[in-house]
Amino acid sequence: MVEKTPTVYDVAEMAGVSIATVSRYFRNPDAVRESTRERVGQVVRDLGYVPSGSARGLAARRTGTVGVCFPSFDDVDRIDARRLGAGPPVRVRVDTDAHQDTGSDLYIAEVVRGTEIEAWRHGFAVMIAVPRGAAAHNVVEGxxxxxxxxxxxxxxxDPDQLAHISRRIPVVMVAGPRDGDVYDHVTANNHGGMVALTDHLITEHRLTRLEFVGGPEDSPDAQVRFEGFTEAMLLAGLGVPERPIARSDFTRVGGRETGRLLLAERRLEGIDGLVCANDQSALGILDExxxxxxxxxxxLAVTGFDGIEASNVSTPRLSTVRQPMVELGRLAVAQLLRRLAEPMTEPSTRVLGVEVLLRDSCGAHATSTP
Structure with a gap:
């Protein structure tokens, strides 16, 4: 005989609370008094009650899920699919490649962690997608x-697809705004941080022949950082380059490719410093x-931007601008939830502060005073 499936009414009755309290227990547990939360939780476990996500969604026209979509910064195309299901191989070898890695982007990992923390605080789940290749459009739509x-x-x-999606659900961008867009934005002080770092190189280390290694051409944050670099050069009365000396794809692997190119083409001759658009690019160049x-x-001095943990353990330790990556993710979700609650408010841009970290790669030391 199949037992009756417990309902929210059963939980409320056995716990001696209202149905609304049970709903809050699942949606926003921090809003429920601790003693009540423990009592409801015990009844839920005793009954084996599982809330119906589909029923909640129909009632509130909500799924209780926040989507997170970020670009692909890995070498997935190089993965050999034939290895799947072929049995676990065991290899023994002498490791002579000190720079081998997966190309993972630690900035993204920290931002995503922030989204998960804030979503959890409000009783939401997080669904992550990384659109790649021919199926990218369908992945985003799904x-x-x-x-x-x-x-x-x-x-x-894709900008056109994003505009289409934003007519159905709210969108928050973790990046600075472009002219004319209508999204909420959460970003860090990319311009001010890069001005301060570049000014330090010029005024404290007397570096006057600086060049900038940019990011992808369609990255708004990379563009703002380049503008901060050129502003500091202009204020110091130095020559301002019209464009970056080179561009990388924001990965360490890409940074190494950029470093090899700069060395092979002898473009570093006569330069006393490279200011890079992000840490991963700087670390890859530093490797080469x-x-x-x-x-x-x-x-040659080398600096980065982001403040990922790898920048603190490189040799030499990388001077950089630390942005609050976890807080960016948290604030993005908080802004998204506000937009869900107040859909008619004007789009906003929140800018978080940064911290310039002076380390060995620019000639400063951890014991020195900025």
């Missing part, structure tokens, strides 16, 4: 159809400079 709102990083979604016998910072 995500948009399953969530209440979307947090996305710059360049993750070290392999080529270029001393950092004695021969």
């Amino acid at each position: 995500l948009a159809g399953r969530v209440d709102g979307l947090v996305t990083l710059a360049r993750a979604i 400079l070290t392999a080529a016998g270029v001393r950092v910072p004695q021969d």
Whole structure:
């Protein structure tokens, strides 16, 4: 005989609370008094009650899920699919490649962690998608159809498709705004941070022949950082380059490719500093400079932007601008939930502060006072 499936009414009756309290217990547990929360939780476990997500969604026209979409920064195309299901291989070898990695982007990981924390605080789940290749459009559409709102990083979604999606669900961009867009934005002080870092190189280390390694051309944050770099150069009365000396794709692997190109084409001759658009690019370039016998910072200063953990353990330690990556993710979800509650408010842009970290790669040391 099949037992009757417990309902929310059963939970409320046995716990001695209202149905609304049971709903709050699942949707926003922090809003329920601790003693009540423990009592409801015990009844839920005793009954084996599982809330119906579909029923809640129909009643509130909500899914209880936040979508997160970010661009692909990995080497997935190089993965050999034949390895799947072929049995676990065991390899033993002498590791001579100190720079081998998966190309993962730690900035994105921290932002996503922030979205998960804030969504959890409000009783929401997070659904993540990384659109790639020919199926990218369908992946994004599938995500948009399953969530209440979307947090996305710059360049993750085609602009036309994003505009179409934003007519159905709210969108928050983790990046600075472009002219004319209508989304909410959460970003860091990219311009001010880069001005301050570049000014330090000029005024404290007397570096006057600086060049900028940019990010992808369609990255708004990379563009703003380049503008901050050029502003500091202009204020110091130095020559301002019209464009970056090179561009990378924001990955360490891409940074190494950029470093090899700069060395092979002898474009670093006569330069005393490279200001990079992000840490991963800077670390990749640093790998190649070290392999080529270029001393950092004695021969060439190198700086980054983001403040990922790898920048603190590199050799030499990388001078950088730390942005609050977890807080960016948290604020993006908080803004998304506000937009769900107040859909008619004007789009807003929130800018978070940054911290310039002076380390060995620019000639400063951890014990020095900025």
